[in-house]
Amino acid sequence: MRIETKMVAGVIVACTQMITPGQLSAGEKPTEIRACQSVSPANYIVLGYGIVHNLPAGRVLKERWNADGSIEGMRINRDGDKLLEADYRGSWKQLLNCEVEVRRINGTRASETRDIIDLKGHASRALSFTPGTTLGKQYWLNKIDQCTNKTLQGQWIGEFSGKVLKGNKWQPYEAVGKLIIEGTRLQGSLISSKAGKLETTEIEGIARLESSCFGKLQWRDQEGRSRSERLLISGDGQRVILLRTDPSLFSIGLIEKEK
16 A cells, blocks of 8 residues: 545645555566576575474584585584584585575485575575475575684674473473673573563573584573583674573574674
C-alpha cells in the first residue's frame, strides 16, 4: 500500500493506492538481477546451529576453500551432549543461481550442504542436506589466518541460542552477555532465559587462545557453578564463535568486539 497526498478543495488529504506484491508503480524500474562470480578461494570461520536426529547441534568451523575445488579445515561439532574435535577435508562444486554444493568428510562420516555465495564469489549462508539433519550455517571471511593472545583482548558483546536439559527433555535457552578479557582474565555479565526462567549473573574466569585461533573459556558464576566453552576467533579480532561444552546446557553464539 502506498500513501499519497493531494489538494482537494483547498485541503490536503491522504489517498491510498493498493499495489499488488511484485507489481511496479509508474516510473519504477525493475531491480537488475546480477549473476554471481565464480567461487573465490578464501578462508572462513563458520557457525552452524540446528537439530541432528532430534538433538540440538552446533558446528564451529575454520576452513579454506581452494581454487581446485577442495576444502580443508578444523572443526568442533556438538550433537546433544557429545563433543567432537577433528581435522577434515571436503570439496565444493558451483551450481547455478549462486548455489554451491559442499561436501565435508571426517573419517567415514560425510556431511553435505547447499550454500549461497555472494556477488564476489564468497560463501555466505548454507543449509544441511544430510539425512536426519536440519541445520543452517553462516560464514565470515577470515582474511587474517593467524592469532595471538592480543587478538582476544578487549570488550565483547553478543547473544547465544541453545537448549537446557530438564529431565529427559531439551528446553529452550537464550542469553545475552558482555565479556571483558584482559590478559587471560575473563569477567562479565550474563542474562539468560532457561525455559522461560530469567536469570542474571556476574561471571569471572580464564580465557586461553591457541595458535590455531581456537581456544577455551572457563568461568564460574555467582552461584559457584563452573562452565566451559570452546571458542574460535577471527584473525582480525572482531568476532568470536562460542560453543558451550557443559553436558546439560547446549548453546552456541557470536560475540563481537565493541569499538
